[in-house]
Amino acid sequence: MTLAVEALNRFEPDILHTTRQACEVADAVNNPAFKLMLDTFHMTMEDRSIPDAIRLAEDRIAHFQANVNHRSHSGTGHIDWPAVMRALAQVGYGEPISLGTVPASG
Structure with a gap:
């Protein structure tokens, strides 16, 4: 079983915002079954570079x-x-x- 944590943008729950923060949590848990889910919607607001954030997360990525x-x-x-x-x-x-998309409003 894999458990993945997702960093959400600052306008959603105030837990983790950046990929770096999520990596720090995964490293602190120190269990190979604890990984990350990365979402470019949130990453575009919080990470300076999405490609750099992906490279930082490396093998911690469970889902994208x-x-x-x-x-x-x-x-x-x-x-x-x-x-x-x-x-x-x-x-x-x-x-x-x-x-993941949402219907256009209006």
Whole structure:
């Protein structure tokens, strides 16, 4: 069984905001079954560089969500997807990547 923690942006619960903070928690737990879930929606607000954050998380990543910065359809935001995918490849992430969108309002 794997348990994954997710860093959420500052406008959501005040627990973990950055990938660095989530890595620190995972390292403190010091259990190979305790990992991270990374979500580019939150990362775009809190991490200075999504690719650098992915490289920092390395083998701690249990799941990856590829969401645009405004939660709409893929390809409509400002995230540098080629750089994100290169970083995932660099750390050897080979698990599924999920997409999450919300319907446009109005």
